[in-house]
Amino acid sequence: MSAQRKPILVVHGPNLNMLGAREPEVYGTTTLAEIDEGLVALAGELGWAIDTFQSNGEGEIVSRIQEGAERNSGLLINPGAYTHTSVAIRDALIASGLSAVEVHLSNIHRREDFRHRSLLADVAVGQVLGFGAASYLLGLRALAGVLDPEK
Amino acid sequence: MSAQRKPILVVHGPNLNMLGAREPEVYGTTTLAEIDEGLVALAGELGWAIDTFQSNGEGEIVSRIQEGAERNSGLLINPGAYTHTSVAIRDALIASGLSAVEVHLSNIHRREDFRHRSLLADVAVGQVLGFGAASYLLGLRALAGVLDPEK
Amino acid sequence: MSAQRKPILVVHGPNLNMLGAREPEVYGTTTLAEIDEGLVALAGELGWAIDTFQSNGEGEIVSRIQEGAERNSGLLINPGAYTHTSVAIRDALIASGLSAVEVHLSNIHRREDFRHRSLLADVAVGQVLGFGAASYLLGLRALAGVLDPEK
Amino acid sequence: MSAQRKPILVVHGPNLNMLGAREPEVYGTTTLAEIDEGLVALAGELGWAIDTFQSNGEGEIVSRIQEGAERNSGLLINPGAYTHTSVAIRDALIASGLSAVEVHLSNIHRREDFRHRSLLADVAVGQVLGFGAASYLLGLRALAGVLDPEK
Amino acid sequence: MSAQRKPILVVHGPNLNMLGAREPEVYGTTTLAEIDEGLVALAGELGWAIDTFQSNGEGEIVSRIQEGAERNSGLLINPGAYTHTSVAIRDALIASGLSAVEVHLSNIHRREDFRHRSLLADVAVGQVLGFGAASYLLGLRALAGVLDPEK
Amino acid sequence: MSAQRKPILVVHGPNLNMLGAREPEVYGTTTLAEIDEGLVALAGELGWAIDTFQSNGEGEIVSRIQEGAERNSGLLINPGAYTHTSVAIRDALIASGLSAVEVHLSNIHRREDFRHRSLLADVAVGQVLGFGAASYLLGLRALAGVLDPEK
């Protein structure tokens, strides 16, 4: 691990700020702050720092990912509802040149048909979905493995 | 009527700020301010206060609906163009736990094919559409009935 | 209001005669007679008389709407199952020249896929759906507004 | 040419601020600033001033186009990713009453299937696509011709 | 011509009783009675008698066609709205064993998409459409030719 | 067997009155009266009485099934052509609360594509199809088993 390397960017899409309060039968009771704490802890173990970002705005997420081209080493993203509708975030991800891992709390294939298609899946390295808050931790491990393949 | 209860949130989606100026043959000449006046008046009769909100931004509408979970009793929404494209507003509506009524000025079934599908319709209580500014007033009555079923 | 003007025609489609007895978890416990009473009362307030008609037969509904061209001022219709299958009622509605408002007790967008499409929606003035028996009362208000636009 | 007439509005959609840095094999190495310079120069020749606007936010683009109804004579727009997903920008364009020309750097018909459909194409006057930065210059000429048909 | 042979059955589907009154820009001003007169006259020239039948009810049309198996020599049918929705009339036509000609006043291919498909077309001998009241006369000639091929 | 219990309702849809006369290569030469005799005989063995009903009218079938809620114990139905087009009969079946078995003389999966879909299949208990008149007898056994599960 190198202390100088750039942090991993964690992006939480729309409505994830409601986590814990929102539909616990679907998303559990863990809050976003708790998820971020877990990510910081695991990242530390894996030798990485974390920048976290949540927004309900598609354009703001686009802008933050663009900045990542300079400021970050990789991207862990739960695009929330924008998974299914945002070509702009897809384009930002490509433009940033960042390796990205897409995560979902719930199993999107059990939900409405329009949630089965991800506009990001084929431009991300891979996907982890369905494990609640653990999806983020698994996704972080996956991303760390992609960024340090020899480790 | 109870003065203590929380106001009803009225959300106007993108381009509704142009009302009156915009395509009068489709939307009529009533302005949004006039619609809001009408809503305040009718709400008063029905024993409710009104919070109105208009934005062209999907993320801002998401955020305002999220706040409604604390600040409001119910939601009257004309999602405008986001009716057909926003999963994020759908998710915000579900997350807020608010009873919602969806209204449209025009008859969306007479317009382009992509306007026939609403991503909110099945998570709202019901829909009122096609009656111009009166759609809002009827929608408010409907919502008041849902919130005070015994009245 | 003019006492001489022709009554509004209210058409209830197939199986609505079973209301109250039928699937109360979907349609509530109000009977069709109670709905008609409510409509008569509200119509009186709004200055209108009401002709009500229920039939399980597509052809009979077609014939009654045709008669409406002479006998009625406007049409409030819950087409029931024929909403999704009857081009003949659509054609009768156009042929009658009557302004029509389409109402549904349940939120058809929450039900089977084949109930999402209405063959009448784009030839009606507008739709009100999802509010149980209140859908009829809101629809009547909407229709009265269409027939007396200056009121 | 008249010095008093309102400038042409040039709107660049999401991620176009990354131009030059972003995927040069697809979009070339010209930056957005260089494109804007080229547009200003050509506009001068053609007797027009230019207002340029870039945003990653759908709502902000909607708002800027709305303002164009008062402040601008016509619209040259590269909607980027919103080409394929934004009904709101379509509605803003219609509401603004501006003549619009849609341009794309790349040939969208050579790319992913979801990029083949433009939600703006049929409400714009026309399209120019596939010529890199030259698409903008050709689009500006086209728009100038539409605004000054007799020239 | 033989006076003993059974008459040709002419069936007019739903709403055709409104002809003349109904949408003259689509269907012209000729009434159904005038069409029937014209058919009787032409049939006489061609050596045939005519039985005419109009109903708004699908079941009644089915029953009348069934009777035709005994009472009639052939079938000239304008199924109106049932063209696009009635498998029952299709089955009656097959069961009756009658040679049938399908006619339409308007050009159904210029109208809504759901009017382009006929459930009868492939079980009829042929179709005549788009010539207003003349469609019936041409259809009668066609049917007479089918019934008396050597004439 | 209990003499007091309500009879089973047998509904034959449109054109089944033509049985025997109609397309023997598809439906065989047995008449509807013969089928009903067979059903009465088997029902007697199984301890049931039978009410039979045939109609070509969708609305009449709806009405008869509605009456079944009071008058009958279960429903054996060959909906004929309405299998594929009638939401109203589906709704009547649900509203009646009767256990229903759907039968077909022919194998509908060997016929035109539009005959492959049944609008009743998922609200019936089950289906028996393809065995000619025996489909009815097997369907009656199936229904008797459903009504008397312990037998």
Next chain:
Amino acid sequence: MSAQRKPILVVHGPNLNMLGAREPEVYGTTTLAEIDEGLVALAGELGWAIDTFQSNGEGEIVSRIQEGAERNSGLLINPGAYTHTSVAIRDALIASGLSAVEVHLSNIHRREDFRHRSLLADVAVGQVLGFGAASYLLGLRALAGVLDPEK
């Protein structure tokens, strides 16, 4: 009838020159020359002259129809295989400004799926199909009626 008026153009599409030799079980044994003779005879009765044209080439048919704008009064066309594939003939028909009647020897709705769609049907006045060589004669009568509506 007026001797000065321009003749009616009759266009026979590809492979119709093979008529009589070709698939008699589908098209009968009448040759194209016999059909043309029949048309000349009937046209004479109806007060019209006939120009006939057959080609296997799409471009040649386009060119002949274009000439019809000057040389002919109306168009009777059996587009053969080009019915289903030629936008160019459709455009020629529109460009010519001629009233056109589309005819087919066979019932195209009984044949392969790709023969069910006509690219001309909605720009022709009407269609006559399924009556063999008689389709042409009926189509000529129909066209004469369109060209001389008062007769």
Next chain:
Amino acid sequence: MSAQRKPILVVHGPNLNMLGAREPEVYGTTTLAEIDEGLVALAGELGWAIDTFQSNGEGEIVSRIQEGAERNSGLLINPGAYTHTSVAIRDALIASGLSAVEVHLSNIHRREDFRHRSLLADVAVGQVLGFGAASYLLGLRALAGVLDPEK
């Protein structure tokens, strides 16, 4: 009944060996052994012997059905999951020349969309579905009727 005639082959597809243990709310608690006992008993009454076969392997089912061409008189098959995916079993059934009856424990039309289509339905004589273990017994009766039509 003839003791010499070949037995009826009963094929149970994949996962049916789990019956009783598996999803009792969908499939009931009867085991496959109990179903086979019931079939043997009924077959005896009807004058037939039974060969039963269960496999989870598509190829093994294909092979057993092929053998049936020599060893069996008819086929009663519950293809389980292969109903929806196996063209090979369809081909084996055709190749065997056996009359087959398809049965299902559950009502496949109430389940996932991909279970609504059977690749065997149109090559079987008929189907019985939705009656739990009774589907097999009814199917056996149906098959016996097909094999001994005069009985």
Next chain:
Amino acid sequence: MSAQRKPILVVHGPNLNMLGAREPEVYGTTTLAEIDEGLVALAGELGWAIDTFQSNGEGEIVSRIQEGAERNSGLLINPGAYTHTSVAIRDALIASGLSAVEVHLSNIHRREDFRHRSLLADVAVGQVLGFGAASYLLGLRALAGVLDPEK
């Protein structure tokens, strides 16, 4: 500019010879000769000669484009109706190795659905559409820029 270089080929597809006469509300009143004059003039300014070719025949257009491989430097093509139906012209364009620009007078995205798809768009360099005769001039500029990228 080099006088020796090969001319640019301009191909006008079917019915464009009717320009000016044909549907002026769609295509304007400019004739094809006038368009060609404008192209010659602009080409001269840009240092190019022009070969123009119009045909109603798909095969003739294919042959002329093939010749272009030897005789021309680039291709400006308005494929007219063949835009939507000709794989052969697509193949000729690829086989010729010419850089091509596709132009349309009208905005094809405002017209019938079958005009929205171009079989050439993804093998051309780019498209210009919707600007009437100016589409050709803009397309020529675009093509000149592609052929002389450093200019």
Next chain:
Amino acid sequence: MSAQRKPILVVHGPNLNMLGAREPEVYGTTTLAEIDEGLVALAGELGWAIDTFQSNGEGEIVSRIQEGAERNSGLLINPGAYTHTSVAIRDALIASGLSAVEVHLSNIHRREDFRHRSLLADVAVGQVLGFGAASYLLGLRALAGVLDPEK
């Protein structure tokens, strides 16, 4: 072999005259003349003569195949781009009564989606595709086998 029998017709569709020059990575470097030489040589071995025909015009290919009804014994055809768009060639093939073998140089299933469907495949005896120039030779062997089945 019989010297008197009619030659086999070999038809090469549009752009095949460019072979060798055209996209060698897709089609190889063999010219059409070389393919024809190879066919003549193999045909001689197999006891047949060959008539070869290439055209870029759909109508010309139709006409040549029609002539084949008199002049040829069988048809070996590489329809090129018309494989996917020509109903007219399909009809000519049927009308000619010739046994036909369809060949393709490339594997059309590896190419664009619109090349996967052949409008001739089901009216040809069979297909050979993907083997470059050898597809023709194999196709000729296949056709010779069809024409002389006992050899």
Next chain:
Amino acid sequence: MSAQRKPILVVHGPNLNMLGAREPEVYGTTTLAEIDEGLVALAGELGWAIDTFQSNGEGEIVSRIQEGAERNSGLLINPGAYTHTSVAIRDALIASGLSAVEVHLSNIHRREDFRHRSLLADVAVGQVLGFGAASYLLGLRALAGVLDPEK
């Protein structure tokens, strides 16, 4: 030809062991043993040995093709019903690295729609179909040509 080189693997899919017995009107009376004899003879002429393999099991075919990576030079495969359903065989073919030729006895484009798509076609070198047993011989010649391109 080299005696040392590895044999060609011939794989026959499910139900091909029934050949000769099975549906002679579709597949002819040749048995699989006779086809294999013919292949051995022709292979000898072409300088190859043959390994033949038939199985009704998808997994067994997968395993045999995998072994081919070591034991065989190329693959001639008639996948039978697995043509349309097996991604596993497709993957085995790719994994084996063998050049493969796909053959079919019948013309799959004349049969049920689900037989028109091959999951192997685009990963095989090419296809030969429709010539009965000769398809195998032609396919073997094609494969030998691919393996010895200079011969």
Next chain:
Amino acid sequence: MSAQRKPILVVHGPNLNMLGAREPEVYGTTTLAEIDEGLVALAGELGWAIDTFQSNGEGEIVSRIQEGAERNSGLLINPGAYTHTSVAIRDALIASGLSAVEVHLSNIHRREDFRHRSLLADVAVGQVLGFGAASYLLGLRALAGVLDPEK
């Protein structure tokens, strides 16, 4: 960790035995044995034993999963090609009652369209895909977390 608890079942679908040899640019050079070693090691750390199983046969995989109901605590499955085609494995998974995690080496959303749909995804707890051999390790961690939620 408890030594007594049942091992986790790891199922590798068809062709995964070829790993390392097979398409290294898609699947990397790690062999299946190496993956199993890695799983055993990690499972040990997490307090679990592992049972591994690979088969090319759908039926064998079904059978092994069924046994898992008794012998295993959970299921880690890379269904390979059967992901997209096997309803039988889906049913086995449901019948077994095991919690399952689905993993893929490659990113299936970057590959052929038919690989985008998983028939298991909605009955598994979740998915991990795109990380090569690491997908298995992450999937095992995910499954361990599901089985021991409190750890």
